[in-house]
Amino acid sequence: MVEQYYTLITGSSSGIGKSLALECASRGMNMLLVALPGPELEQTANEIKSKFNIEVRYFAIDLTGIEAPRSVYEWCKNQNIKVNSLINNAGITGTTIFEKSNPEYSDLRIMLNVRALTLLTRYFIPLLRQCPESKIINICSMAGFLPVPYKSVYSATKAFVLSFSKSLAKELEGSGIRVTVVCPNGIESNTLSTQRIRTHKRWAKLVTITPGRLAKLTLDNAEKGKRIFIPLFINRFLLFIGKIIPDSIISQLLEKEFRDELNY
Numbered sequence: 001m002v003e004q005y006y007t008l009i010t011g012s013s014s015g016i017g018k019s020l021a022l023e024c025a026s027r028g029m030n031m032l033l034v035a036l037p038g039p040e041l042e043q044t045a046n047e048i049k050s051k052f053n054i055e056v057r058y059f060a061i062d063l064t065g066i067e068a069p070r071s072v073y074e075w076c077k078n079q080n081i082k083v084n085s086l087i088n089n090a091g092i093t094g095t096t097i098f099e100k101s102n103p104e105y106s107d108l109r110i111m112l113n114v115r116a117l118t119l120l121t122r123y124f125i126p127l128l129r130q131c132p133e134s135k136i137i138n139i140c141s142m143a144g145f146l147p148v149p150y151k152s153v154y155s156a157t158k159a160f161v162l163s164f165s166k167s168l169a170k171e172l173e174g175s176g177i178r179v180t181v182v183c184p185n186g187i188e189s190n191t192l193s194t195q196r197i198r199t200h201k202r203w204a205k206l207v208t209i210t211p212g213r214l215a216k217l218t219l220d221n222a223e224k225g226k227r228i229f230i231p232l233f234i235n236r237f238l239l240f241i242g243k244i245i246p247d248s249i250i251s252q253l254l255e256k257e258f259r260d261e262l263n264y
């Protein structure tokens with residue numbers, strides 16, 4: 001009997017995660033969708049099932065719960081679901097004045113963007129090791145390279161994801177598990193993201209990629225074994241320029257650029 005492997009994608013009921021799920025399914029990968037409880041998750045699972053001849057399972061959970069990462073792992077083990085790709089996509093952004101934000105605002109971002117991603121990775125590595133070739137794809141952000149004013153907690157969580165993924169890729173070299181970290185700039189993945197991106201006016205069009213294109217390029221680059229993938233030449237160029245310009249000037253430019261996002 002041919003072994004059935006699954007790709008687990010967190011936050012796959014909508015946004016970038018849903019596009020990643022559709023792209024994986026189009027490549028014949030069986031899907032395990034993990035997202036918040038609600039009708040969207042089942043709808044997405046049904047949509048994928050109707051379009052592609054693959055197996056689709058789903059598990060509804062709030063990943064910010066203390067036991068959530070372990071529950072996902074145990075559910076997979078109990079159901080004997082063999083996961084050969086883990087895509088840590090679920091993440092919450094946000095633009096705010098830190099001093100005025102609720103403590104819960106920071107807590108939510110740290111619990112989802114950092115804790116859930118790290119613990120899911122830890123739990124799933126032993127299962128990934130049992131598969132002939134496996135991958136971890138962590139959806140980060142260009143904010144991981146830059147401390148962004150008004151996105152102080154978000155950019156710090158993404159700096160964690162970037163650093164963690166780079167170290168882990170090296171640790172897992174030769175293990176059969178490849179790690180790719182994806183650092184996009186803007187993606188019009190939902191209404192709020194679209195409104196925020198559009199505050200950047202002329203920059204918005206230049207640096208933004210569609211969720212569908214991002215999903216395709218992410219899988220292409222992960223399959224090639226790329227460790228860090230920054231979509232679009234303009235974004236790679238901006239990061240290169242950023243290395244030459246003093247930090248004080250960069251943070252001044254970013255402060256001006258992201259101030260308007262505070263309205264959303």
Ligand SMILES: NC(=O)c1ccc[n+]([C@@H]2O[C@H](COP(=O)([O-])OP(=O)(O)OC[C@H]3O[C@@H](n4cnc5c(N)ncnc54)[C@H](OP(=O)(O)O)[C@@H]3O)[C@@H](O)[C@H]2O)c1
Binds near residue numbers: 035036064187193
């Ligand atoms: N959009 C951008 O401009 C942009 C840019 C760079 C990086 N990114 C990164 O890309 C990733 C996806 O972003 P997105 O824009 O697609 O976000 P999104 O549209 O808000 O979608 C987030 C997904 O995560 C799920 N989710 C949210 N909170 C969750 C929780 N506590 N537990 C389980 N699932 C949860 C959502 O489920 P529900 O649908 O049920 O709410 C949804 O499926 C994030 O890591 C983000 O940081 C986004």
